Amino acid sequence: NAGVTQTPKFQVLKTGQSMTLQCAQDMNHNSMYWYRQDPGMGLRLIYYSASEGTTDKGEVPNGYNVSRLNKREFSLRLESAAPSQTSVYFCATGRGSGIRNQPQHFGDGTRLSIL
Amino acid sequence: DAKTTQPPSMDCAEGRAANLPCNHSTISGNEYVYWYRQIHSQGPQYIIHGLKNNETNEMASLIITEDRKSSTLILPHATLRDTAVYYCIVRAGYGQNFVFGPGTRLSVLP
Numbered sequence: 001n002a003g004v005t006q007t008p009k010f011q012v013l014k015t016g017q018s019m020t021l022q023c024a025q026d027m028n029h030n031s032m033y034w035y036r037q038d039p040g041m042g043l044r045l046i047y048y049s050a051s052e053g054t055t056d057k058g059e060v061p062n063g064y065n066v067s068r069l070n071k072r073e074f075s076l077r078l079e080s081a082a083p084s085q086t087s088v089y090f091c092a093t094g095r096g097s098g099i100r101n102q103p104q105h106f107g108d109g110t111r112l113s114i115l
Numbered sequence: 116d117a118k119t120t121q122p123p124s125m126d127c128a129e130g131r132a133a134n135l136p137c138n139h140s141t142i143s144g145n146e147y148v149y150w151y152r153q154i155h156s157q158g159p160q161y162i163i164h165g166l167k168n169n170e171t172n173e174m175a176s177l178i179i180t181e182d183r184k185s186s187t188l189i190l191p192h193a194t195l196r197d198t199a200v201y202y203c204i205v206r207a208g209y210g211q212n213f214v215f216g217p218g219t220r221l222s223v224l225p
Contacts (some may be wrong), residue, residue: 037215108156
């Protein structure tokens with residue numbers, strides 16, 4: 001998935017630890033998104049940023065915070081990790097805020113395990 | 116709540132056309148139909164989208180019925196690398212979110 005880079009690719013944490021997942025895009029897209037995917041399930045939206053300087057909650061925001069650092073970067077932070085947050089996290093970008101017919105483009109994910 | 120219904124799994128012979136159906140009977144007039152796929156351990160990959168006309172690109176064709184209540188994604192010559200989970204999505208709400216259901220697991224067989 002060229003254009004959307006997520007780091008790290010894998011991470012193991014202990015309960016209560018904190019960490020930040022990084023996402024950077026070079027597609028010059030305005031919108032950025034964080035999803036989580038649990039085994040056998042579809043993706044669920046955590047937070048999104050329609051444009052630089054704005055962020056909004058998605059379907060499952062509890063336990064997470066985000067920061068839209070600039071147009072290119074959108075980070076997801078777990079302040080106190082819990083086992084229920086074990087998941088694969090995907091970052092995505094979209095061309096424009098408020099534009100209905102634009103697809104999103106995804107990174108390859110961060111696989112996070114919390115013990 | 117999912118707005119689309121897809122079969123959980125399908126098989127297709129290599130080199131043949133793969134036709135993946137999707138029902139979206141409650142679609143509203145200004146909602147688009149999107150198709151993505153997810154190959155094991157990778158991020159979802161955009162395939163195609165459309166409103167009411169049939170669409171074709173280098174990856175696939177999208178056929179939307181005239182009443183827009185269902186659609187079919189066609190991979191004209193399936194290869195083993197097309198084995199993946201395919202998601203049919205109707206854009207939810209104002210337009211920011213994509214709601215991914217369980218999708219259809221397509222297995223391309225040699």
